[in-house]
Amino acid sequence: MSEHEYQPKSKVGKWFNDRLPLLSLASHLTDYPTPKNLNYWWTFGGILTFCLVTQIITGIVLAMHYVAHADLAFSSVEHIMRDVNYGWLIRYIHSNGASMFFLAVYIHIFRSLFYGSYKSPREVIWIIGILIYLLMMAAAFMGYVLPWGQMSFWGATVITNLFSAIPLVGESITTWLWGAYSVDNPTLNRFFSLHYLIPFLILGLVVLHIWALHVPGNNNPVGIDIKKPSKDTVPFHPYITIKDLFALLMFMIIFSGFVFFAPNVLGHSDNYIPANPMVTPAHIVPEWYLLPFYAILRSVPDKLGGVILMFSAIFILLILPWLDTSKVRSSVFRPIYRQFFWILVIDVLLLGYMGAMPAEGIYLLLTRVGTIYYFLHFLVVLPVVGYLEKTDPLPVSISDPIMTGGANISLAKKNDKSI
Amino acid sequence: MPEKKEKTTRRDFLYTASFTVGAVGLGATIWPFIDQMNPDKSVQALATTEVDISNIEPGKSITVLWRGKPVFLKRRTQDEIAEARAVSLEELKDPQKDEDRVKDGKDEWLVMLGVCTHLGCVPLADKGDYKGWFCPCHGSHYDVSGRIRKGPAPVNMEIPKYEFVDNNTIKIG
Numbered sequence: 001m002s003e004h005e006y007q008p009k010s011k012v013g014k015w016f017n018d019r020l021p022l023l024s025l026a027s028h029l030t031d032y033p034t035p036k037n038l039n040y041w042w043t044f045g046g047i048l049t050f051c052l053v054t055q056i057i058t059g060i061v062l063a064m065h066y067v068a069h070a071d072l073a074f075s076s077v078e079h080i081m082r083d084v085n086y087g088w089l090i091r092y093i094h095s096n097g098a099s100m101f102f103l104a105v106y107i108h109i110f111r112s113l114f115y116g117s118y119k120s121p122r123e124v125i126w127i128i129g130i131l132i133y134l135l136m137m138a139a140a141f142m143g144y145v146l147p148w149g150q151m152s153f154w155g156a157t158v159i160t161n162l163f164s165a166i167p168l169v170g171e172s173i174t175t176w177l178w179g180a181y182s183v184d185n186p187t188l189n190r191f192f193s194l195h196y197l198i199p200f201l202i203l204g205l206v207v208l209h210i211w212a213l214h215v216p217g218n219n220n221p222v223g224i225d226i227k228k229p230s231k232d233t234v235p236f237h238p239y240i241t242i243k244d245l246f247a248l249l250m251f252m253i254i255f256s257g258f259v260f261f262a263p264n265v266l267g268h269s270d271n272y273i274p275a276n277p278m279v280t281p282a283h284i285v286p287e288w289y290l291l292p293f294y295a296i297l298r299s300v301p302d303k304l305g306g307v308i309l310m311f312s313a314i315f316i317l318l319i320l321p322w323l324d325t326s327k328v329r330s331s332v333f334r335p336i337y338r339q340f341f342w343i344l345v346i347d348v349l350l351l352g353y354m355g356a357m358p359a360e361g362i363y364l365l366l367t368r369v370g371t372i373y374y375f376l377h378f379l380v381v382l383p384v385v386g387y388l389e390k391t392d393p394l395p396v397s398i399s400d401p402i403m404t405g406g407a408n409i410s411l412a413k414k415n416d417k418s419i
Numbered sequence: 420m421p422e423k424k425e426k427t428t429r430r431d432f433l434y435t436a437s438f439t440v441g442a443v444g445l446g447a448t449i450w451p452f453i454d455q456m457n458p459d460k461s462v463q464a465l466a467t468t469e470v471d472i473s474n475i476e477p478g479k480s481i482t483v484l485w486r487g488k489p490v491f492l493k494r495r496t497q498d499e500i501a502e503a504r505a506v507s508l509e510e511l512k513d514p515q516k517d518e519d520r521v522k523d524g525k526d527e528w529l530v531m532l533g534v535c536t537h538l539g540c541v542p543l544a545d546k547g548d549y550k551g552w553f554c555p556c557h558g559s560h561y562d563v564s565g566r567i568r569k570g571p572a573p574v575n576m577e578i579p580k581y582e583f584v585d586n587n588t589i590k591i592g
Binding site for chain 2: 154157158160161162164175176177178179180181182183184186190277278279280281282283284298300301302303304306358359360
């Protein structure tokens with residue numbers, strides 16, 4: 001943080017700031033120099049913060065009315081929907097909020113992939129981000145169990161059984177997770193406790209994520225290092241705050257569209273049937289945001305192998321900064337990688353679609369192809385393309401190619417189009 | 420021991436001793452917080468179930484709940500038993516004789532956990548390629564003995580501990 005010289009104007013402010021420099025922090029956040037060429041893909045950090053706060057507030061309210069007991073959970077959710085004042089609204093915001101949270105986080109992650117935001121010196125920001133994403137999945141999964149419908153129960157059964165694939169201790173671990181010999185009341189109770197805890201862990205990691213971001217500063221669409229502060233930067237407030245706010249309002253229109261016009265379209269109707277340990281629904285599917293990983297799990301005809309591959313698909317992201325050998329960050333200057341990036345996007349979407357389809361015939365074949373490609377992208381394409389690719393020349397600064405022209409005139413045009 | 424570079428001092432001893440005691444103490448403190456998540460006394464107390472089987476016709480089966488899990492009790496026909504025993508062990512993914520999955524002299528009764536050994540779904544009866552059970556979740560096929568034949572499940576469906584209290588009653592657990 002560079003604002004060591006900041007001094008509050010009032011005497012009281014100075015007295016307080018000398019003892020706890022909150023005002024210095026506020027000043028740092030306000031003046032924080034931000035690249036002036038950030039596009040709308042950079043507004044999702046703010047949108048995600050909004051999503052987290054929304055989930056925490058609606059969640060705390062729901063917990064005031066919800067009962068975490070196997071006999072009462074389903075009815076208490078219906079009680080929230082029918083009896084509690086605005087209960088339907090708050091629950092629909094919370095359930096659709098989870099989907100909106102994941103929508104935003106996927107855009108945020110793919111933004112990083114496209115513009116190389118995970119590369120040096122921002123590896124720690126990226127790793128903390130992946131940890132946040134992991135916690136989000138845990139929180140979403142446990143939250144989905146709480147209504148104690150059929151999908152809740154059987155989703156919990158399938159996911160906790162993943163751990164039974166571990167050799168020797170697998171069975172003991174699943175029994176320990178359940179607190180019973182199957183998913184039952186003790187399971188529901190602890191999932192509720194952890195579901196309440198995790199958002200605050202995420203909040204803590206978000207603080208570290210932003211802190212780590214403020215050390216090197218934002219990456220930008222051109223992906224080059226910039227001097228801060230300089231003619232290439234603008235203060236965070238009001239320039240970025242107002243842009244983030246505008247994007248947030250657009251996002252909230254989509255969010256509200258789901259909440260008010262299609263609140264159940266992203267869920268599964270079977271979850272409005274109370275949990276029944278005797279009958280498994282014909283098609284168990286997780287929520288849409290977990291489908292690509294579910295597809296990878298099902299693509300392997302071996303229990304342990306499937307589980308290992310599924311977890312690898314997530315954990316491989318942790319070492320991404322070291323798998324990508326290219327020094328150039330932004331795909332704008334990487335003609336080959338740029339194409340592979342879009343293939344990866346299509347591949348993940350394909351896997352997501354396959355995860356919702358039955359695991360047989362042509363679907364299974366395509367899922368296997370998609371799974372193999374997913375790992376090829378990270379383990380082969382990224383390292384090899386980084387070495388072989390001839391990248392386009394980088395501009396000297398964000399402002400230079402546009403303002404000086406001359407030898408860089410063609411570059412300037414290229415930038416104009418892609419920024 | 421390699422060459423002694425320095426004499427072990429009283430301080431080294433105190434470091435090692437206090438670290439050891441601290442580690443043991445920490446472990447002993449953490450354990451109750453881990454073990455509290457294991458099945459408690461009230462859950463363990465429900466560990467047996469008695470089932471009346473007098474009304475089950477040959478070829479039919481019933482499902483009962485034991486420890487929160489479904490248990491299939493199937494009274495198999497002679498044809499089904501013959502079919503299960505005709506399979507050679509080399510064809511099986513988890514080789515086990517049908518004789519080892521039932522009680523001696525009670526060949527027609529198959530008592531097993533109705534839980535797919537893949538990820539815990541309840542398989543559907545009289546479905547699948549082997550006329551036994553089929554798990555709709557991830558496509559595992561079981562035969563009339565509940566043995567895994569095709570699909571991602573690693574082993575046969577589990578046989579719980581059970582006994583015949585008399586000719587009409589089975590005690591599971």
